Amino acid sequence: MNMLNLTLSHLFILIKLLSIGIILLISACSSGNKQVSSPVTVTEPPPTTPAVVIPAKPTNEAQVKDIVIHLMESFPLRVNVVVRGSLPNNCTTLDQFTQELRGNTFVIKILTAPLANQVCAQVTQPFDQVIPLEVGDLKAGIYTVEVNGVSENFEFSLDNVTRHNR
Secondary structure (H helix, E strand, O other), rough: HHHHHHHHHHHHHHHHHHHHHHHHHHHHHHHOOOOOOOOOOOOOOOOOOOEEHHHHHOOOOOOEEEEEEEEEEEOOOOEEEEEEEEEEEEEEEEEEEEEEEEEOOOEEEEEEEOOOEEEEOOOEEEEEEEOOOOOOOOOOOOEEEEEEEEEEEEEEOHHHHHHHOO
8 A cells, every 4th residue: 555655645646746737737838929019110211313324425505593703903904704504413513614716706616425334323413613714905995704504794994905015
């Protein structure tokens, strides 16, 4: 009978241990099924400016918005033209300046050139450019300055001739 009691008591302990193990196993499995949600932040990328690759191409005239003529208080007289305009993108640069006097009109051309094979934002880029006029030996009179189609007048009240050129 002692042997039977011992076996029964071992069996009882074994059943208790198995029950505890099953309970722990069920609790572990049930807690693993819980889904813990963490806050998710969805951000949209900032708006971008469309970009394009600008191939190398011939030069174009710069877009001129306005010009301002500055007469310097000096002798011989000096004249600067301040040109304000815009370039079509950040890959276009001011390239060439030409100046020609036709009668009483200064015709100035400002040409642009693209930087070849660059990725460019299609956003206009403003520019200001100072161009000195070649006014040596001009007679008194009214003159016109035309820069890429935009024009303005100025007047010399005196001849701008130096003594050695008379």
